[in-house]
Every structure is written in C-alpha cells, then in structure tokens.
Amino acid sequence: MRQAIRVVALFLLLALAVSGCTAVPAAPAAQEAAGSGEAVQLSxxxxxxxxxxxxxxxxILSGFNAANPATEALDNSAGHEDFKTQILxxxxGNNPPDLFSYWAGARTQFVVDGGRLAPIDDLWAANDLDSIIPAGIAAGASTYGENKYLIPIGYHYVGMFYNPEVMAAAGVTTLPTTWDELMAAAEQLKAAGVTPFALxxxxxxxxxxxxxxxxxxTAGPDYRARLMAGEASYTDPEVMAVMELWKSLVDAGYFVENANAYDWTDAADQVANGxxxxxxxxxxxxxYWNGNGLVPGENYDFFPFPSIEAGVPNAALGPVDGFVMTAASAHKAEAEQLLMYLLxxxxxxDWAxxxxxLAPSLQVDPAIYNVVMSKANEQVAGAEVFAFNYDLATTPPMAEGGLNMFAQFMNDPSGYADYLAETEAVAAEVFGQ
Amino acid sequence: MARARWTILFLTPPLAIYLTIVLAPLLVSFYYSLTDWNGFNPNYNFVGLDNFLKIGRDPLFANAIRNTVVWMILALLLPSLAGLTAALALNGRGTAGNFYKSLFYLPICLSLVVVGQVWIWIYHPDWGLLNVVLARVGLESWTQAWLATPETALLSVIVAWTWQQTGLAMVIFLAGLTAVPKELTEAAEIDGATYWQSLRSVVIPLLLPATIVVMALAIINSLKSFDIVFVMTGGGPFHSSDTLAMFMYTESFRKYYMGYGSAIAVVLFAISLAAIAFYFRQVRTLDHLYD
Structure with missing residues (x-):
C-alpha cells in the first residue's frame, strides 16, 4: 500500500515537472531583473x-544598449511569413515581448482591437512627436481609434521602376504622366520586342x-478606403471598371506571360536584363538592384503611376514599418526609451x-538619399494622400481573399466578374460579422 | 505485483509527456472548434456547431478534400509502384545494386522543405531542368509554368513528393523480399513458371505485409501533406493545390479564423483516426493469417 502511494506521488511529481516546464524558468528571470542591479532585459x-x-x-539595438547600460534589448527575428503567425x-501566450516590429495599417488595427498593445500618447505628447513625424504618417500609421500606438521606423513608396536603356532604345523619351501616354509607351515597347510590364x-x-x-x-482614395473597410462592394461599377482596365493591359499583351510563375525578384531581373x-x-x-551592382539613376529609375481620371486627389502608395509596445510589457519605461531611440x-x-x-522622421536630412530615393521622397511629400497597399489596408482575412483574386485574375483575366462576385462573398462574411 | 508497479513506474514519464503534448492540445483544439476565437484575442464567443456547419457549405473545404483525395490515390499508386519496381530490380544485385539502393533512398534523408525547393528549381518556367529538357528534345509545346498553372500545380507537387517517398517504399519492399523464401521461387522456376508468373503468384502475395505497411504510410502521409505544399505553392495558385492540412493553416494563421481552423483540424483528426483504425484491422487480419 505504502509503495503504491509512493508510485502515485512519483507520477504526480513527474506530471508537474513536465507540465510546469514553461513556467519554471520564467520566475527566476523576473526576480533577477527586479532584485539585483543587473540590466533590465527588453525582449x-x-x-x-x-x-x-x-x-x-x-x-541599432546594440547602439541602444551601449547608450543605456541599465537596459539590455534582446534581439529576436523571424522571417516575414513565420513572423505573421508567431507574433500572434x-x-x-503568457510571455509576450516588450516591443515588436509591425506593419502599420489593418494588421496593427487587428492587434489593437485584440487589446494587446499599449498606447503611447504620453510619450508622443511629452516628446512633441507631431513635430518629428509628418501628419500623414502620424494619422495613417501611428493612430488607431483615439490613440497613438506605433513608432514608424521606415516606409516605402511604390512606383513604376524602369530600365532607362530599354526605354530609350524603344524610343520612349518622355516618361508617361497620363494613361494615354502610358498606353502609347507600352505599344512602342511591345513593337520594339520588349515586354512593357514585368510582374x-x-x-x-x-x-x-x-x-x-x-x-x-480612378475611383479615388476615399472610395478605396471605403472598399478596404467593407463599406463598398467588390461588385460596384468602380471596381468592375478597374478590373476591365487592368484586363485590357493583359489582353494587349503588355504583361509577361505566366506572371504567377515568377516572384518579384524574377520580375526585377527581367527589367534589369532588358x-x-x-x-x-x-x-x-x-x-535588391544596388546589391546586384546596378547604379541608381543610370541602370534604373522610376516614374509615378500615371494619372487616369482628372480631379482625383494624388495618392502615393506603400507600406510603413514600425514598432509597437505590448500591453503586457513589464518594462514600459525602458521600452519607451527604445522607441525614442528608434526616432x-x-x-x-542608417535604417533607411x-x-x-524612406525615413519617416522629418529630422532626417534628405541628402542621405541617392538620386532615385530622393525622387521617391519628393513624390510622397507632394502627394495629398499616402495609402497603404492592399494587404495592409484591409483586414487580414479579407486580404487573403483579395490576393487570391489577383492571382486568379493574372492566370485568366476573362473571368474577372466571377472573381469579384466570389471576393464579395468573402467580404460579406468578413465584414458582416 | 512488483512487475505491475515497475510497469507503472516506467510508463509514467512517457504517459505524462504524451498527455501534455499530444492529448491536451488535441482536447484544446476540440474546445476552440466550438468558438469564434481569432487566435490571440482574449475574448471570444461560443458558436456551438457553427464552424462545422460552415465546413459543410464552404467550397474551399470541398476543394481541399478533393485535392487530398487525389493526393491519397496517387500516393497509393505512384510511390508504391515505383518503390516495388526499384526493389524488384535491385534485390540481390550485389555492390552495384546497393549503390543504386542508396541513391534511391537518399531523398528520404532530405527535409521536405529542401525537396520542395529543389523541385521549385526543376519546375522553373525559364531555366528549370524540366522545361529545358523538354525544349531540347523537341517538346517545346509541352513546357509550361508547372507550379503556376492551376491544372498542373497539385500534380507537380505530388510528383516532387513521390520522388522522395519512393525510397521509403523501396526499402520496405526490400525488407519484405528478404522474407520471401528462396525455396518457393526456385520451386516455381523448376515448375516452369516464367518470371512474371512467379512474381504474380508467389512473390507479390508474400509481399502483402510490406504492401500494407507501404499503403498505410502513404495514406497517413497524404493526410499530413503540408510542408512540401507550403514551400512549393502555399496551396496556390488560388487554392488549386490546397490540401486539408494546408487549408487548415491558411484559415487559422492567414485569416485568423482559429475556431474554424480548429474545426477543420477536428475533421482531419476524424479522417486520420478512421485510416489508422483500418490499418490496425488489416494488421490484425494479417496476424491471423500467419498464426
């Protein structure tokens, strides 16, 4: 009998040891940070x-650690695709990081809605960040609802990147600024035996x-924002018209064959090699191109996406990367120090x-940019609206449905009306809840 | 009595591990399948069987089931036939045979992620081995973007997977062949049986246990098929190569429908359970056969 009890006790002990595996190491680490004079660890x-x-x-993180001996920022990274699942x-879980990088827009909104982020309004006000971060980025990338959450560290601009040599050889001497000019240029390129658009x-x-x-x-930034928020329908005439226009480009043979078979670096190579x-x-x-030895301004350059409808506010497009602080962070003061250091x-x-x-901070001297990046910087500064690209502008489940539609479209554009109806069914489910 | 105690003692650690890392998560996903949890929000609602009802009307789920069935059927045919052929051809061929056996077996040592990457290169539309070879032998019209065309994406992934799995089937069949008594094949030969007759009536029936193992592994592996799909196509283009496991991942981790993803996992679990139950029944029947 006594032996039986001993066996049961042993079983319990083992079960505890196994199930407690995750909790055990966390406790001493926390004590250590609070008790002794050692550096506070920021994850x-x-x-x-x-x-x-x-x-x-x-x-950047070791620079921060050197400047703040009382704090030690621990550097952890994961690839984009893994990161998306791991971070959530x-x-x-019980052990969230203090700070993490995130894509501004619908993805950050998603985490804010889950109540997992700490607002940084006090930090913002105390350091007068309105004078450092441009209003457009502050409103679009940092503000969610009533509060500020995200410190932007860099952003990108999406443009028509081209090979100047190829354009010149085909006789395209002035860069297209209107849709008709773009079509004329595409026709010239095609006639010269060059595919106009790599994708x-x-x-x-x-x-x-x-x-x-x-x-x-075409429909403009306001309509697009409503579509992204589920307040307009994918079967609206505005969206139909966009797909029809896009289809006319594919039908005219302006896109590479089998776009779905290549990734973006393949497309970059196709432009680079002519x-x-x-x-x-x-x-x-x-x-990517600089890494391959291409010279900005000589081997590559860009022009902004041409205007189509007159009177539509000029919008620039791109993603903003930033850092956010978790609601569960036990070291908010130190985390805020690091956020300020990132600005x-x-x-x-250096980061840009x-x-x-492009650097979001207005304190960065534009002289750091090369000729191409400096033009991109001017484009964004001159735009009335800065919009996030589709997968950051709409909620993740919707983005999944929309991205799918784009792949379907590139495979066979003729069925676009059906694809839009399917996408609208996804939207109804996503936004209907 | 003492023996029973020792049994309990030695069984406890693995049992405890099994309970925490297998059974507990399983029960937790059963629980989440009844909710609308999005994967990280502390608040969620109980939705009863809504997720399972959604499975019933979701065309993407039907599509994933169809692809998994295609995968299973081809997994039963391709690696088993290729493995059997290789085993019969290489059995008892000395050093050269061993060399080729190693070659066939080598892909098994690679991670499916590596296999997927290698085959992405093979399938590359411009400079991939497959299209280059087709163009060289005058079959230019056959070349295509294998992984980007919805009609060929799933099959292309299955071929890559087969390339790896053939080695496994071959090794199991080779083990099975060593259990075929030489007397029987020799007797058949003396009776004037041709190679094919002896194969059909003597060797293949005696390979039944090996065949069942190969088939069961094929079914289980096809239900698990995720990593190679994830690497090669991500289930695309537009779901044409979605398997059940891939679909579950997309719903849970890309759309953040963790509740729905868990419901898909529960269905996948039920199907796997049925497959494994069938396997055990077959093994038991075999035991009777040899008793």
Whole structure:
C-alpha cells in the first residue's frame, strides 16, 4: 500500500515537472531583473530577418544598449511569413515581448482591437512627436481609434521602376504622366520586342499594387478606403471598371506571360536584363538592384503611376514599418526609451539606407538619399494622400481573399466578374460579422 | 505485483509527456472548434456547431478534400509502384545494386522543405531542368509554368513528393523480399513458371505485409501533406493545390479564423483516426493469417 502511494506521488511529481516546464524558468528571470542591479532585459521581436535587415537592426539595438547600460534589448527575428503567425501566438501566450516590429495599417488595427498593445500618447505628447513625424504618417500609421500606438521606423513608396536603356532604345523619351501616354509607351515597347510590364505574382502580393493604383487613380482614395473597410462592394461599377482596365493591359499583351510563375525578384531581373521595361514595385527593389551592382539613376529609375481620371486627389502608395509596445510589457519605461531611440535622426537615416527605405522622421536630412530615393521622397511629400497597399489596408482575412483574386485574375483575366462576385462573398462574411 | 508497479513506474514519464503534448492540445483544439476565437484575442464567443456547419457549405473545404483525395490515390499508386519496381530490380544485385539502393533512398534523408525547393528549381518556367529538357528534345509545346498553372500545380507537387517517398517504399519492399523464401521461387522456376508468373503468384502475395505497411504510410502521409505544399505553392495558385492540412493553416494563421481552423483540424483528426483504425484491422487480419 505504502509503495503504491509512493508510485502515485512519483507520477504526480513527474506530471508537474513536465507540465510546469514553461513556467519554471520564467520566475527566476523576473526576480533577477527586479532584485539585483543587473540590466533590465527588453525582449524585442522583429521581422527584419534577411542578412541586411538583421545586421542593421542588431546594430541599432546594440547602439541602444551601449547608450543605456541599465537596459539590455534582446534581439529576436523571424522571417516575414513565420513572423505573421508567431507574433500572434506569442501575444496570446503568457510571455509576450516588450516591443515588436509591425506593419502599420489593418494588421496593427487587428492587434489593437485584440487589446494587446499599449498606447503611447504620453510619450508622443511629452516628446512633441507631431513635430518629428509628418501628419500623414502620424494619422495613417501611428493612430488607431483615439490613440497613438506605433513608432514608424521606415516606409516605402511604390512606383513604376524602369530600365532607362530599354526605354530609350524603344524610343520612349518622355516618361508617361497620363494613361494615354502610358498606353502609347507600352505599344512602342511591345513593337520594339520588349515586354512593357514585368510582374512576379507567385506570392500574390506584387499584383496588388496594380489594383491599388488603378483604384486610387480612378475611383479615388476615399472610395478605396471605403472598399478596404467593407463599406463598398467588390461588385460596384468602380471596381468592375478597374478590373476591365487592368484586363485590357493583359489582353494587349503588355504583361509577361505566366506572371504567377515568377516572384518579384524574377520580375526585377527581367527589367534589369532588358527582357521587360517596367515593374510596379516598392522602393525595396532599389536595395535588391544596388546589391546586384546596378547604379541608381543610370541602370534604373522610376516614374509615378500615371494619372487616369482628372480631379482625383494624388495618392502615393506603400507600406510603413514600425514598432509597437505590448500591453503586457513589464518594462514600459525602458521600452519607451527604445522607441525614442528608434526616432533618433541618425538611427532613422542608417535604417533607411540599409533597407532602401524612406525615413519617416522629418529630422532626417534628405541628402542621405541617392538620386532615385530622393525622387521617391519628393513624390510622397507632394502627394495629398499616402495609402497603404492592399494587404495592409484591409483586414487580414479579407486580404487573403483579395490576393487570391489577383492571382486568379493574372492566370485568366476573362473571368474577372466571377472573381469579384466570389471576393464579395468573402467580404460579406468578413465584414458582416 | 512488483512487475505491475515497475510497469507503472516506467510508463509514467512517457504517459505524462504524451498527455501534455499530444492529448491536451488535441482536447484544446476540440474546445476552440466550438468558438469564434481569432487566435490571440482574449475574448471570444461560443458558436456551438457553427464552424462545422460552415465546413459543410464552404467550397474551399470541398476543394481541399478533393485535392487530398487525389493526393491519397496517387500516393497509393505512384510511390508504391515505383518503390516495388526499384526493389524488384535491385534485390540481390550485389555492390552495384546497393549503390543504386542508396541513391534511391537518399531523398528520404532530405527535409521536405529542401525537396520542395529543389523541385521549385526543376519546375522553373525559364531555366528549370524540366522545361529545358523538354525544349531540347523537341517538346517545346509541352513546357509550361508547372507550379503556376492551376491544372498542373497539385500534380507537380505530388510528383516532387513521390520522388522522395519512393525510397521509403523501396526499402520496405526490400525488407519484405528478404522474407520471401528462396525455396518457393526456385520451386516455381523448376515448375516452369516464367518470371512474371512467379512474381504474380508467389512473390507479390508474400509481399502483402510490406504492401500494407507501404499503403498505410502513404495514406497517413497524404493526410499530413503540408510542408512540401507550403514551400512549393502555399496551396496556390488560388487554392488549386490546397490540401486539408494546408487549408487548415491558411484559415487559422492567414485569416485568423482559429475556431474554424480548429474545426477543420477536428475533421482531419476524424479522417486520420478512421485510416489508422483500418490499418490496425488489416494488421490484425494479417496476424491471423500467419498464426
């Protein structure tokens, strides 16, 4: 009998040891930070996991650690796709990070709605961030509902990146600023044996920029914002017209064959080696091309997406990356220190150059940009609206449905009316709840 | 009595681990399948069987089931036939045979992620091995964007998967062949049976246990098929290569319908359970056969 009890006790002990595995190491770590005079550890998770991004971010964090000996920021990174799933799992768990990088827009809204982020209004007011961050970015990327949540560290601009040599050889000497001029240029390029538009939509998102700009330049930013919020329908005549316009380009043979078989770097290569002339892409393409030895302004350049309807407010498109603080963070004061450090003009400038991005801070000297990035900077400054690209502008389940539609469209544009009806069914489910 | 105690003692650790990392998450996903949880929001509602009703009317679920069935049928045919052929051809061929056995078996040592990446290169529309070879032998018209065309995406992924799985089937059949008594094949030969007659009437029936193992593994692996799909197509283009596991991932982690994703997981679990129950029944029947 006594032995039986001993066996049961042993079983319980083992069960406790196994189930307690996650809780046990957390406790001593917390004590250590609070009790002794050692540095407070800040856990930071970000998605800049490529070689350049990782290096640049780790440089920023070690710079912060050197400047703030009482705090130690711990650098953790995951690839974009993994990050999207991991961060939500981590946030739902018991041990969320203090800070993490995130895409401004609907994705941040999603986490704010879940009550997982801490507002930074006090930090914003105390440091007069309105004088550092441009109003457009502050309103669109940092503010959710009544509160500020996100510190922007970099953003990108989506434009028509082209190969100047190829354009010149085909006789396209003036860059198109209207739809008719764009069509004329495309026809000239095609006649010269060059595919006008490269697109690598294997991972779907590169196709969204066409939808975004066609939408912004025809129905306009206000209508698009309503569509993104579920207040307009994918079967509206405005959306139908956009798809019809897009289809006319595919039908005319202006796009590469099998766009869904390539990724965005394939499309960048096709433009670089002269198979194609133009690709609609974000400024991160400059980082890729510079890495391959192309010279900005000589081997590549961009022009803004031409206007289509007169009287529509001029919009620039792109994503904003930033950092947010978790509601569960136990070291908010230290986390805020790091957020402020990320706004330091030198940090912002270094980051922009490492990423081929634009710096949100107004304190950054535009002289840091190369000729192409400096033009992108002017485009954004001159735009009346800065819009987020589709997958950041609408809620994640809707984005999944829309991106799917773009891939379907690139495969066979003739069925666009059916695809829009299917997408509207997704929208009804997503926004109907 | 003492023996029973020791049994309990030794069983406790694995049982405790099994309960925490297998059974508990299983029960938790059963629980979430009855909610509209989005994966991280602390608040969620009980929706009863709504998620299961949604499964019934979701065309994407039907599509994922269809693809999984296609996968299962091809998984039963392709790697098993290729593995059996390789095993019969290479059995008892000395050093050269061993060399080729190793070659066939090698892909099994690779992670499916690596296999997927290698085959992405093979299928590349411009410079991929497949299209280049087709163009060289005058079959230019056959070349296409294998992974980007909805009609070929699923099959292309299954072919890549088969390339890896053939080695596994071959090894199991080779093990089965060693259990075929030489006397029987020799007797058949003396009786004047041709190679094919001996194969059909002697060898293949005796390979039944190996065949069942291969088939069961094929069914289970096809229900699990996720990693290679994730790497090669992500279920695309537009769901044409979605398997059940891939579809569950998309719903849970891309759309953040964790409740619905859990319901899909429950259905997948039920199907797997049925497949495994069938397997155990077959194994029991076999035991009787050899008793």
């Amino acid at each position: 930071v998770i970000h998605y800049f996991s490529d070689t350049l991004g990782k290096e640049a971010m780790s440089k 799992v981590t946030l739902a 690598g939509s294997m991972n779907r998102w590169p196709a969204q920029f066409w939808f975004d700009y066609l939408m912004l330049r 198979q194609a002339a133009i690709t609609l892409m974000g400024t991160w393409i400059t980082g 330091d003009p030198q940090v912002q400038a 150059q490492a990423q081929g991005a």
